[in-house]
Amino acid sequence: MSDHKDVRAILVHAARDEARREGSRTIEAEHVLLALAAFEDSAAARLLADAGLTEDAIRTALEQEWEQSLAVAGVAVRAGLLPEATPDRERDPQIGESTKLMLRRAMDAEPKRARFGPMRVLVGLLATDRGRVARALEAAGVDRAALHAKATEALAAGTA
Amino acid sequence: MTELVDPGDPAAGLAAVVALRRLADRLEDSQVERAMRAGWSWSDVAEVLGVTRQAVHKKHARRLMAAGVALRRR
Numbered sequence: 001m002s003d004h005k006d007v008r009a010i011l012v013h014a015a016r017d018e019a020r021r022e023g024s025r026t027i028e029a030e031h032v033l034l035a036l037a038a039f040e041d042s043a044a045a046r047l048l049a050d051a052g053l054t055e056d057a058i059r060t061a062l063e064q065e066w067e068q069s070l071a072v073a074g075v076a077v078r079a080g081l082l083p084e085a086t087p088d089r090e091r092d093p094q095i096g097e098s099t100k101l102m103l104r105r106a107m108d109a110e111p112k113r114a115r116f117g118p119m120r121v122l123v124g125l126l127a128t129d130r131g132r133v134a135r136a137l138e139a140a141g142v143d144r145a146a147l148h149a150k151a152t153e154a155l156a157a158g159t160a
Numbered sequence: 161m162t163e164l165v166d167p168g169d170p171a172a173g174l175a176a177v178v179a180l181r182r183l184a185d186r187l188e189d190s191q192v193e194r195a196m197r198a199g200w201s202w203s204d205v206a207e208v209l210g211v212t213r214q215a216v217h218k219k220h221a222r223r224l225m226a227a228g229v230a231l232r233r234r
Contacts, residue, residue: 066183070183072179085186090222132178
């Protein structure tokens with residue numbers, strides 16, 4: 001596999017594509033999660049898939065989270081039936097707050113000196129019970145805390 | 161599927177705020193596109209949205225031109 005700088009660049013690039021695709025002005029944690037799930041040959045993507053979180057399953061879960069959160073406000077929407085907008089392919093989405101928090105949590109995860117790879121990103125993504133990623137996982141019936149523990153263990157064991 | 165709906169829970173209420181913003185953004189993008197494809201002017205779209213013509217143009221013109229929408233000048 002490529003070195004850690006490449007891994008980060010690839011992830012950010014893929015996450016930016018995800019953000020652009022849905023018309024988002026910022027790259028949020030959920031875009032990084034989708035990019036990570038699609039990141040071939042990584043232990044992090046395998047760990048997600050083992051928990052049922054393939055790229056498609058994550059998209060479905062995020063859509064459910066959106067619909068359910070709208071329902072809290074009394075808005076009944078079927079996300080799949082909403083009119084589509086042509087995405088702006090030139091747009092350059094900036095790093096959003098949820099991604100900044102994720103990166104900080106990933107950097108703080110032990111062992112701190114180990115390289116910054118997909119598993120560290122996954123640990124950062126799963127380290128909070130707030131936000132769309134946590135809520136989407138809950139909607140999908142995934143035990144986020146248990147998955148976080150597994151990812152933390154893998155990181156400690158030297159899995160990048 | 162686990163239900164997240166709990167109006168008494170601030171986490172659900174705050175998530176609803178985020179969800180509504182996403183919905184508004186998505187609707188704005190799709191409906192401005194629909195209006196411009198139907199031949200509306202930027203001024204008309206701006207008036208309905210309650211923003212300036214410059215604001216709506218700045219936000220959507222590049223995307224719609226790239227999407228091949230024939231845009232009116234005014």
